Amino acid sequence: MPALPRRLKEARQRAGLSQEKLGIEAGLDPMSASARMNRYELGKRNPDLELVERIGEVLNAPTAYFYATADDEAELLLGFHGLSAEDRLKVLAFIATLAS
DSSP, X not given: OOHHXXXXXXXXXXXXXOHHHHHHHTTOOTTTHHHHHHHHHHXXXXXXXXXXXXXXXXXTOOHHHHHOOSHHHHHHHHHHHTSOHHHXXXXXXXXXHHHO
């Protein structure tokens, strides 16, 4: 399964939201929210970038998370996203140390 549908479903379930609730909170029409989210999670349709950004805001996940193909990178993106600005700088410094 491609990364986007899988990550959408994982993040939605982690947040404890139904497909309908997520769709509505992301700004989809309530009459079609559940069906549209279902199609996105099944990989039958692809949401545009703007919608993925809104979904990320609802689920507290960076947009890049939904497109990450490697699971470890996706987890790093989620973790990094949740850090304070100060802690992000520490992580970046640590990575620079490791990489050199």
